[in-house]
Amino acid sequence: MRNACLIAWREFAENAKTKGFWIGLFLLPLILTMAIQIPILLERKGAPTRCFIMVDHSGQLAPAILEALERTHQQRVWQALSEYATRNTHAGGGPRDGAERDAVLKQLRANRPPSGDAAAGKGGKDFFLNQLRPFLNPGAPPFEEPRRQFRRVELPPDVSANAPISEQGQALKPYLRGTKQMQADGHPVELYAAILIPANLSELARPAEGAGASAAAGTRGIEYWSGNLADMKLREEVANIINGELRRREYVARGLDLKVIRQIENTQVRFAELNPKKEGGKEAVSTADTIRQWAPSVFVYLLWVAIFAIVQMLLNNTIEEKSNRIIEVLLSSVTPGELMMGKLIGIAAVGLTMTGFWVLSLVGVIVWKAGTTSAIAGPLLVVLRTSPLLPAFGLYFLLGFLLYAGIILSIGSVCNSLKEAQNCMAVVTLLLMLPLFTLAFIPKDPHGTLARVLSWIPLYTPFVMMNRAAADPPLWEVIGTLVLLLASVAFTLWLAGKIFRLGILRYGAPPRWLELWRWLRG
Amino acid sequence: MRDSGLCPKLFAVSAVLHLDHVTKYYGDFKAVDDVSLSLPAGSIYGFLGPNGAGKTTTIRMILEIIRPTSGTITVLGSSSALAVRQRIGYLPEEKGLYKKMTAWAVIAHFATLKGMTRRAAKLRAFELLERYGLPGFAKHRTEALSKGMQQKVQMLAAIAHQPEFVILDEPFVGLDPVNQEVMEQMIRDLAARGGTVLFSTHVMQHAERLCDRLLLLARGRKLFDGTLAEARRTLPRRVEIETEDDITPLRDLPEVRAIANGSHPTAGGSSGNPGSAQRWDIQLAEQADPQAVLQACFTHGIRLRRFQQTDPTLHDIFMHLVGAQGSTAEGQ
Numbered sequence: 039m040r041n042a043c044l045i046a047w048r049e050f051a052e053n054a055k056t057k058g059f060w061i062g063l064f065l066l067p068l069i070l071t072m073a074i075q076i077p078i079l080l081e082r083k084g085a086p087t088r089c090f091i092m093v094d095h096s097g098q099l100a101p102a103i104l105e106a107l108e109r110t111h112q113q114r115v116w117q118a119l120s121e122y123a124t125r126n127t128h129a130g131g132g133p134r135d136g137a138e139r140d141a142v143l144k145q146l147r148a149n150r151p152p153s154g155d156a157a158a159g160k161g162g163k164d165f166f167l168n169q170l171r172p173f174l175n176p177g178a179p180p181f182e183e184p185r186r187q188f189r190r191v192e193l194p195p196d197v198s199a200n201a202p203i204s205e206q207g208q209a210l211k212p213y214l215r216g217t218k219q220m221q222a223d224g225h226p227v228e229l230y231a232a233i234l235i236p237a238n239l240s241e242l243a244r245p246a247e248g249a250g251a252s253a254a255a256g257t258r259g260i261e262y263w264s265g266n267l268a269d270m271k272l273r274e275e276v277a278n279i280i281n282g283e284l285r286r287r288e289y290v291a292r293g294l295d296l297k298v299i300r301q302i303e304n305t306q307v308r309f310a311e312l313n314p315k316k317e318g319g320k321e322a323v324s325t326a327d328t329i330r331q332w333a334p335s336v337f338v339y340l341l342w343v344a345i346f347a348i349v350q351m352l353l354n355n356t357i358e359e360k361s362n363r364i365i366e367v368l369l370s371s372v373t374p375g376e377l378m379m380g381k382l383i384g385i386a387a388v389g390l391t392m393t394g395f396w397v398l399s400l401v402g403v404i405v406w407k408a409g410t411t412s413a414i415a416g417p418l419l420v421v422l423r424t425s426p427l428l429p430a431f432g433l434y435f436l437l438g439f440l441l442y443a444g445i446i447l448s449i450g451s452v453c454n455s456l457k458e459a460q461n462c463m464a465v466v467t468l469l470l471m472l473p474l475f476t477l478a479f480i481p482k483d484p485h486g487t488l489a490r491v492l493s494w495i496p497l498y499t500p501f502v503m504m505n506r507a508a509a510d511p512p513l514w515e516v517i518g519t520l521v522l523l524l525a526s527v528a529f530t531l532w533l534a535g536k537i538f539r540l541g542i543l544r545y546g547a548p549p550r551w552l553e554l555w556r557w558l559r560g
Numbered sequence: 561m562r563d564s565g566l567c568p569k570l571f572a573v574s575a576v577l578h579l580d581h582v583t584k585y586y587g588d589f590k591a592v593d594d595v596s597l598s599l600p601a602g603s604i605y606g607f608l609g610p611n612g613a614g615k616t617t618t619i620r621m622i623l624e625i626i627r628p629t630s631g632t633i634t635v636l637g638s639s640s641a642l643a644v645r646q647r648i649g650y651l652p653e654e655k656g657l658y659k660k661m662t663a664w665a666v667i668a669h670f671a672t673l674k675g676m677t678r679r680a681a682k683l684r685a686f687e688l689l690e691r692y693g694l695p696g697f698a699k700h701r702t703e704a705l706s707k708g709m710q711q712k713v714q715m716l717a718a719i720a721h722q723p724e725f726v727i728l729d730e731p732f733v734g735l736d737p738v739n740q741e742v743m744e745q746m747i748r749d750l751a752a753r754g755g756t757v758l759f760s761t762h763v764m765q766h767a768e769r770l771c772d773r774l775l776l777l778a779r780g781r782k783l784f785d786g787t788l789a790e791a792r793r794t795l796p797r798r799v800e801i802e803t804e805d806d807i808t809p810l811r812d813l814p815e816v817r818a819i820a821n822g823s824h825p826t827a828g829g830s831s832g833n834p835g836s837a838q839r840w841d842i843q844l845a846e847q848a849d850p851q852a853v854l855q856a857c858f859t860h861g862i863r864l865r866r867f868q869q870t871d872p873t874l875h876d877i878f879m880h881l882v883g884a885q886g887s888t889a890e891g892q
Contacts, residue, residue, distance in 0.1 A: 363654035364657065366620070370648065372642075
């Protein structure tokens with residue numbers, strides 16, 4: 039055992055010294071931080087204001103569209119303002135101050151446009167900023183209004199506003215492609231899109247009414263020109279606005295009251311999400327429930343990355359020792375069994391260090407980004423503390439690692455070079471891909487045929503059972519698959535031990551299957 | 561059971577290593593064929609043989625890295641080399657080190673595997689590196705060292721735990737003459753401290769200079785096992801003479817087995833010219849005294865320009881034994 043520990047220590051120390059280990063260690067938290075931070079940054083500052091041209095030949099829609107876009111912008115400003123308020127204010131010196139701040143925040147939320155069209159009357163954002171001032175944290179940054187998402191620019195001088203739509207579209211093409219530069223307020227701008235609304239709008243909007251359909255058949259409807267096919271936000275928003283506006287006009291034309299229509303449009307029924315697994319009176323689905331539902335998926339992903347990474351380490355080390363013939367010196371000092379055990383323990387320790395660090399940093403990043411008392415971080419910590427997720431993760435990590443390690447050691451011991459081994463590894467990699475593909479499906483149907491079948495395949499048991507953990511799979515399945523997994527691990531390691539003993543000193547061509555079979559029997 | 565338990569102890573007194581009818585098959589291939597040998601303590605023992613003779617396989621069996629198909633091996637009185645691994649040092653044929661580890665760490669790692677404590681192993685590693693001229697390289701990664709230095713580090717890793725029995729497989733391969741000299745000195749140092757060294761080589765000069773005893777293997781079979789002097793005796797002694805006279809009378813001597821025309825005449829002369837000296841290579845019969853040839857020359861009036869008695873080199877013995885074995889094998 040002393041020898042196994044010495045081997046394990048060397049494996050751990052040497053792997054922990056590699057650049058790859060440290061990069062791997064910090065890459066995941068870094069990616070996570072960036073995944074949280076970058077969309078925020080892009081949303082707040084990075085996303086440029088998109089310039090668009092709108093020509094309204096019908097003369098009916100442009101004001102409505104611009105007004106609606108402005109309303110959306112005001113909503114974003116309000117959203118930013120209330121986030122700013124939550125983030126940068128404190129409760130003040132005493133309980134009274136706290137109540138006061140909460141009152142301001144409440145008022146702020148209540149005046150969220152569009153329901154609070156009155157916000158402007160109350161002084162708008164400046165009014166609330168003034169209200170918030172006494173509660174601001176010392177050193178809080180000034181409030182920054184989010185940039186406008188869209189901005190309407192005028193037609194370039196060489197395109198006539200009265201020309202037919204087809205001509206305008208062609209004339210705007212070079213501007214949209216960027217070969218011609220647009221000017222707005224004396225600055226060059228990039229033209230993002232052009233919206234060309236034809237004159238016969240009412241006909242276009244009602245294609246179902248026989249005669250209108252034939253009249254509209256020849257035209258393309260409202261033309262939305264844009265070189266950017268990925269970001270459809272503007273198109274969607276404008277289409278929604280136009281459709282809403284046209285419908286509203288139809289209602290009015292048919293004698294309905296606009297106020298009534300608004301009311302009807304706002305009709306909504308409340309949904310309460312309830313969880314049948316909880317006790318009476320507490321069935322409401324909380325954030326913690328949602329986290330409990332999705333946390334296993336995160337753990338499966340960590341499990342997968344960790345096993346994949348350290349199994350590679352194991353392969354590299356085994357091949358290094360074999361191709362360097364260090365193995366002979368080792369085997370004159372320790373038994374193959376001790377060597378194998380040492381390697382497994384050492385690499386498992388590397389993996390546990392890595393995953394442990396990842397889990398800690400994951401929690402750390404979320405707590406740091408959201409604050410301990412916030413809506414997500416608090417329940418997350420509770421879930422991690424109370425549910426069996428962490429122990430299950432540890433157990434499945436070890437068993438999964440040992441299972442794959444057995445396979446890898448067998449491959450490593452019969453191959454002479456990394457290149458040779460990588461060919462065999464391709465098969466293992468393919469096998470390992472499957473749990474990644476099913477990652478998203480299993481939580482949605484945790485007791486479905488796919489999930490149940492995969493649970494009973496030992497190679498996938500750790501990933502799939504981890505993934506199903508949130509849905510409380512039947513106890514007999516948990517125990518049954520675990521026993522099968524344990525048996526498979528024992529069998530694989532026994533097999534690997536035999537192949538390792540014989541393969542590790544073998545040079546030249548890898549053994550044929552018949553020969554392998556003879557090794558296993560001998 | 562008591563009797564068999566006693567046997568290894570008896571060997572421990574007399575022999576460091578004892579092989580008894582050891583045979584190893586790889587599939588249908590017989591790599592080692594019925595080899596028996598006994599290695600006394602305190603000697604330097606050479607394993608000689610052409611490539612594929614079974615030297616490395618035998619060494620691996622001695623170290624219990626692989627198991628013999630049949631036969632028994634006793635090392636330092638134990639039937640398991642792993643049980644006495646702390647007293648054995650091993651340098652394998654193919655030299656390799658952990659590339660990313662520092663020189664001292666490699667030496668210390670292998671020494672701890674052989675039972676030294678971590679502290680002692682570290683101290684020993686630095687001490688050895690200093691003694692063998694590599695103090696500045698202790699903290700270098702092994703991949704940054706030259707090949708000769710790497711081999712030295714590996715040798716130090718093999719002996720850091722001060723084993724009483726050291727097995728070196730082809731220790732001289734890949735070393736320049738200076739480092740070969742250092743390696744020879746290291747081997748002598750080990751023997752001088754009372755250790756037993758077994759090394760394999762196919763370079764006869766090293767064996768000739770170092771070995772007390774040697775084993776000659778070819779195609780898995782033992783061809784010879786004994787001291788260098790005994791090995792010499794397996795080949796008839798040779799006498800080289802140079803003369804202008806007729807040497808026919810010598811052919812009838814009972815001491816002479818064969819006479820061959822010497823390869824080249826002395827400088828300045830030529831075999832075509834009458835009167836010029838001729839060189840002859842005389843093979844003596846076993847146990848014959850070279851003086852008898854000298855005596856005969858004197859009595860028959862053969863005037864000698866040169867009379868040289870040559871001992872067969874290890875190379876000759878090697879070629880003789882291996883060549884004979886090869887031809888019989890082909891004959892079968």
